[in-house]
Amino acid sequence: MKRIFTKFSVLTFLCFLLINSAFAQNITVRGVVTDDDDKTSLPGVSILVKGTQTGTQTDATGSYSINAPANATLVFSYIGYTIKEVAVNNQTTINVALAPSSQSLEAVVVVGYGTQRKIDVTGAVANVKGEEISKQASTNALSALQGKVAGVQITNSGSPGSSPQIRIRGVGSVYGSVNPLYVVDGVWYDDISFLNPNDVESMSILKDASSQSIYGVRAANGVVLITTKKGKGKTTVSYDGYVGYQRATNQVDMANGTEYATLINEQNSVQQKPLSFSNTAQYGEGTNWLNVILRDALQTNHNVTVGGSAEKSSYSFSAGYLKQEGIIKTNDFERFTGRFTGDFTPVDYIKLGYNVILQSNQSADLPGGIVYKAYTAAPVVPQFYADGSYGDPNDYPVGSQPNNPRAQLDFFDQNSKNYRVTGNVFAELKIIKDLTLRTSFGGEFGNGEVVGYNPVYKATQVQRNDNSLLSISRAETRNWIIENTLTYNKILGDHRFTLLAGQTAQRYKSYALTASAYNVPNTRDGDRYLTLGTPNGQNAQFPRSINDSGDMSTAASYFGRVNYSFKNRYLLNASLRADGSSKFTGDQRWGYFPSVGAGWIISDEDFMKDQKLFNTLKFRGSFGIVGNSGVPTNLSTILVDQKGQFTAIYNGQPAQGGSITSIVPPVTYWEKGQGIDLAVEGTSLNNRLNFELDFYEKKTLNGIFDIPVLGSIGTSGSSIIGNQASFRNRGVELTLGWNEKLENGFSYALNGNFSINNNTVLSTETGANPIFAGGSAATSGLLSTRTIVGQPIGQFFGLLVDGIFQNTAEIANSAQSASARPGDFKYADINGDGIINLKDRVSLGNPSPKYTYGFNTSFAYKNFDLAVDFQGVAGVKVYNANKGLRFGAENYSKDFFDNRWHGEGTSNSYPSADIGGGQNANPNSWYVEDGSYFRIRNIQLGYNLPASLMSKLKLQRIRVFADAQNAFNFFKYTGFSPEVSGGNPVNAGIDNSVYPLSATYRFGLNVTF
Known part of the structure; x- marks a missing residue:
């Protein structure tokens, strides 16, 4: 060597x-x-x-x-x-x-394993600068992309510390990981919750298969490249911070005490039971349980960055602190981040560098379903009695309604902690002038812990616990990646080309341990240990448990790419990547992912020189194939579940039995994405107007699905896993921008984007038989989504409501069961066979939006600046499962009370109070609502203190700002928020206790020394 x-x-x-x-x-x-x-x-x-x-x-x-x-x-x-x-x-x-040029085709953007001028890029690559991200009140950098990039759908959750869901040009995968690949300073990650948004210099979103294929093994759901800030020039110290609060918006109005008692009496009447309340008026307004659990939540964030560069080195250090209370009481999130990055050149042909990110966070967690519990809690029950004890639903004639949400919050004790170290070290060797070798070694080391303690308590007759239980879960992550690349740049007359060859090796390893013990003392200082609980063997009723699990997979890759330009006018990009993954077996372990892209800068042609319309005009087209290894390890291994109930006695001896939990094929194939992109882009009117119009089509071939099957065939897990279907996303994206700086010091920028995406299933292994999913207690266990050829993935599927039965005569003359009662849903007899059954189900809507759009503005005049962002989606449906998730005497919304059927002729759209009775809970069109929304995403007003004052204070900059995020939302949905995320696309869009939407109001300060 x-x-x-x-x-x-x-x-x-x-x-x-x-x-x-x-x-x-x-x-x-x-x-x-x-x-x-x-x-x-x-x-x-x-x-x-x-x-x-x-x-x-x-x-x-x-x-x-x-x-x-x-x-x-x-x-x-x-x-x-x-x-x-x-x-x-x-x-x-x-x-x-x-001149800064965030929109110009002359700007340089980050692409896979390098940078290119935007005008030289032949694929669909969008770039967002860090300053745009920092303007948003987002604890995750991805959240700030909402409405900024055409074809990118961001679905946020209001839960503190949560990561948003991102879809790039629609659904790319269905089973396993459906998230894009994140590459931060050259290291691959599954999520970027560890990253402080204030540390982001720029983000590039690779949207088409041509630009993604250089990351073939993990690019099926898109790629997000993130560059963090580096030191520049003389040493500077900057502080960026804010303080603010969040408040629930669009809170659902619930029936008050009197209205609730009236509805319960009506439900009893329909069910031919005695009335529960003799005097409904005595309960008045009652308890608003949503107000009991919700609060105005404080939020504060502070970041300090020190950076600079010398003749042969640069450095940047940052530290960040975030404290975010949840809008639900007792819920909060705290995060510390640190980042160290630097590089130096000991000799002219060697460059060494490092990037290290440290992160720790802790949160006070919430009990599962607390929003639903408050949504349905009986308002006739007080939060507390006069003596300070908890209001007990069992003291009231409210049926099976055992929950006091305040007690549930007070006695729930679970905390989560996470620690993470990520980063890489690299070396660059300039072998000869045009040839550079780069070697990088990086990875992540993470530890997570969840500690839950259920103490001994008695709040109500049902909400009580006689034996404490301590549960501890710990998880470890140990991932590493090694990459070696050779890059050769050459210009020969009119010919300019860049050659890239590379090799990658990766390992992903995780380990998890979960243990529990009963009767652990509730110590005052909170230090609790499993060894203090009831030992095994001492009392069979309180056994200790311990379970561990682990996973490991490896991957090896080889790739190459050529970028060629002739006369800076004709562009060609071609790449090939070969990936091998231990997650697949035999001949299927290796996948090959080629791509090609071409571009023509029309405005540089001689016949365009005399035209005045376009400053630049470019046409580009691309084709590529990408892969997906984001599936569980040992996918083709048959799993067996062993439980006590599977034990049989033979000859007086127990024999342990088992049940197959999933059916898998002997071979699982690579899931591949295949896409084309055709686009025209350019600038006009003295470069003030920029535009980009894309048409794309991407197909997922041999898509892996987890299909539910009947347990009667011998499986307790009730699923078949394997390559089950192929599907397609096809759409159009339009981006327009206008930037202008006037002589009087006023400047402004207007940028809009609009996208159309259509998702269609092309084929399934089940043939004409659909793939059903979406079953829950809210749908009486019936499946509410269907995936079938010619339709979108996971579309809602159920009976079509054709009014409300007004009397028994209508029921007798209908195709519905004789068990129906006045006030029940009247279903349409779709097939005309005179019987209402599952054969009458129809498509009820698509949980994936057809249209997404955003409009972002910025204005500056002298020392003032103003930014206003708008964002929305349309052509989407949401299944409001909260309305049907009923087991007895749950509360109702005010909307339901005002529009319900409560006698002949009172309503032909809302059912009676007996919403959970008969066939009313079956998946149907009444539960499927319009999920379209429009919001003013962000309004921020800033002021830079005068330069003369900065000179006296010996500071570079002081800026103060105030903003409001998500303060104005417009939608018809009757739930908390139409922004409903879901991990698996076949179960997406089902609202079952979504965290309420909130608005954030902040005051902040930016200082540079």
Whole structure:
């Protein structure tokens, strides 16, 4: 190895001698490169002598020096800025100001394993700058993308510390992981909840198969590339912080005490039972249980960053602290982050660097279904009695309604903690001038712990616990990735190309341990140990339990790519990646993922030179194949469940039995995505207008599904796992932007995006037989979604409501069962056979939105700045399961009380109070509601203190701001929020106790020293 390194060093030295000799007759040009807006110096700017391979970079102070012919042209390029060409004309000093260019086709964007000018990219790549992310009141950087990028759907959850759901151009996979791949500074991750949004420099979203295929093994659901902030120029210290609060919005109005008592009496009447309440008026307003569990929640966030660069090094350190209370009482989240990044160049041909991110968080968790419990709790029951004891539903004639939500919150004791260290170290060796070797080793080390304690208590007759139980779960993650790449850049006359070859090896390993013990004392300081509980064997009624599990998979990959440009006008991009994964078996372990993309910059053609309409105009098209290994390990292994009830006695001896939990095929194939993208993009009207129009089609072939089957065939898990279906997403994306700076100091930017996506199942292994899913207690156990050829994945499926039965005569003349009663749903006899049954079910709507859109604005005048963002979705349905999740005397919404059937002619749209009776709970069209919404996503007003004051204070910048996020929401949905996420697409869009939507109001400060 030493000999090889010595050869490289000698070769490099000889190259330098040749270069110096070749340019002896040239002149030396020096200068400084700055930002055109704030005049700060820009380190790391690339300067190239046009038409040659001669180049350099600016140093930490933005200064550069380069040998060039006296009549040469210098090309200055930097990520996020417009490329600028300057003629030398015998000048020895050339200072250059680069203009920020977030929308221009001349901007440099991050792509897989490198960067490119936006105008040279042949795939669909969207870029969002870190400053846009920091304007949002989001604890996760992904949340800030909502409404910013065409074709990207973000579904947020209001729960503190939760990660949003992201879909790039629709559903890419159904089983296993359905999330995109995240690459942070070159390291692969399954999520980025560990990342402080304030540390993000830029995010690139790879949307089409051509741009994604270089990450073939994990690119089926898209790729998000994230670059964190690096040190630039002289040392600076910055503080960014805010304090604010969150408040529940669009809270569902519930029936009050009197209305509830009236409804329960009506339910009893329909069921021919005695009335529960003799005097409904005595309960008045009663208890609003949603107000009992909800609160205005404080939120504070503080970040300090120190960064800078010297002649041969750069560094950046940051620390962040976030404290977020949940809008549900007792729920909170606290996070600490630290980031260290740096690089240095000990000799001219070697560069070394590192990126390290530290994160720890802890949260006070919520009991499962607490929102549903408050939604359905009886308002006739008080929170507390006068003596301070808990209100007991069993003291009231409310039937099977045993829950006091306040008691459930007070006695629930569960806390989660997570620790994570991630990052990488890298080295770059410039073997010869145009050839660079990069080696990177990175990974993540994570520990998580969940401790739950159920103490001895008695709140009500039902809400009580006589024996304490301590449960502890611990999980570990140990992942690593090694990547080696060779990059060769060359310019030969009109020909410019970049060759990339690489190799990757990865390992994913996890381990989990769960244990519990009864009768652990409730110590005052909270230190509880399993050994303090009842020992095994001492009391069979209180056994200790311990379970562990683990998983490990490995992957190996080889890839290559060529980028070619002729006359900076005709573009070609081609790549091939081979991935092998231990998750698959035999000949199926390796998958091959090719791609090709082409571009034509039409505006550079001679026949376009005299036109005035377009400044730039480009057409591009691409094709690619990507893969998905985000499925469980040992997918083709038959799993057997052994339980006590499977034990049989033979000859007086117990014999342990078992049941197959899933049926799997002998071989599971790679799930592949195949896509095309055709687009036109450009700028017009003196580069003030930019536009991009994409048409895409992506197919998922051999998609892996988990299909429910009847337990009667001998499986207790009731599912078949394997390659079951192929499906397609097809759509159109439009992005428009307008940027203008006026002479009076006023500038503004208007950017909008609009997307249409249609999801269609192309084929299934089940043939004409649908794949059903979506069963829950809310649907009486019946399956509420269907996946079938020609329709979207997981569309809602059920009976069509055709009114409400007004009297017994209508029932007698209908096709419905004689057990129906006045006030029940009247179902349409779709097949006309005179019987209402499962054969009359129809498609009820698509849980995936057909239309997504966003409109983002920014305005600046002197020291003031204003940003207003809008966002929405349309063409989507939500299954409001909360309305039917009833087991007795749960409460009703005010909307239901006002519109219910309570006698002949009172309503033909809402049923009687006996919503859970008969066939009313069957999946039907009444539960499926419009999930479209429009919101003002964010409004932020900022003010920069005058430069004269900053000079006196010896500060670079002080900015104060105030904003409101999600304060204005417009939708027809009768639940808390139509923004309903779901992990598996066949079960998506079912609202069963969604965390309430909230608005965030903040006051913040940005200071740079």
